[in-house]
Amino acid sequence: MTDEPRWLDSAEEQTWITLVAMLFRLPAALDAQLQRDAGLSHFEYLILASLSEAPERTLRMSVLALLSEGSLPRLSQAVGRLEKRGWVRRTPDPTDGRYTLAILTDDGFDKIVATAPGHVAEVRRLVFDPMTKAQPKQLREIGARVLRAVDPNGPRPGTHPF
């Protein structure tokens, strides 16, 4: 900690600056597209999308929090907003009253169906179209390594929990 740190050489610094810029700008761009075209934040979109792919379009709040990459209080508030808009409803889990089930309504499903194509198109435009054929795999492998370092015990993303 107080030892001489190994500084970043100039190539590493370029990489780092580029990555930081991406960490700031890409989420902002995704939020902007979703907000503009669907009135949703990226986080809210992930909630609806996760539910739409779950069996019965239903998930426990705690599972949904993991899938949508948010804290439980944040999720609770976001689902409250989505509930007010009629896209999600909540009921206590009948098999265990401590859990709360979040359920995508039919309107919510329609909302995702209407929203997803535009969002996927934006993801293509910003991420996949600019990459060479080889780069997606490189990015996936780099991401997996970084995520392992960030949270060694975290579930490998893409390991679907159902």
Add this chain to the structure above:
Amino acid sequence: MTDEPRWLDSAEEQTWITLVAMLFRLPAALDAQLQRDAGLSHFEYLILASLSEAPERTLRMSVLALLSEGSLPRLSQAVGRLEKRGWVRRTPDPTDGRYTLAILTDDGFDKIVATAPGHVAEVRRLVFDPMTKAQPKQLREIGARVLRAVDPNGPRPGTHPF
């Protein structure tokens, strides 16, 4: 927009899930380290770091906003906080009163000098150490392409403005 969208195949979906997870978790991890060890947000750190590398340790607010990847109101508030802590001061640009110059104080410089090594160590631990020798270059090239798509007219990051 209403056309059939080209959906993501399963390899692309894996890539996308991994990238989204990285976009959420890596900034959180960086913020956590800086908050814990230095009482700074990542954004505040970028402000101090940008100033420390600028000539005279001085930058116009608008330039600083670009370098630190933040909006002008956000910057204004953040600099206000850093000013209260004695690390930055502001004065109107003597050559043109419309501009405001943000200046890193000596205490602010000491703060960065004390903070940077731990932060760089964390960046190494989370990003560079887990990568193979070839991957930083791959990441830099991917990032450059994505950033170009996000903002075609944006300055290529790493193009230092002084």
Add this chain to the structure above:
DNA sequence: ACGTTTCACTTCACCGTTTAAGTCAATCTA
């Protein structure tokens, strides 16, 4: 069985960010 603990959320208070309006200096424009 009853009290305690654990657990999954929800709520609250505080704070930071965004969006929009306000300020003020410099520059056009007539």
Add this chain to the structure above:
DNA sequence: TAGATTGACTTAAACGGTGAAGTGAAACGT
């Protein structure tokens, strides 16, 4: 050179997120 405009911030109000305390259901311990 007065008035309008542009540009660079700053301020204010509304909103969303975080961390800590609160709630209520199930499990545990005796």
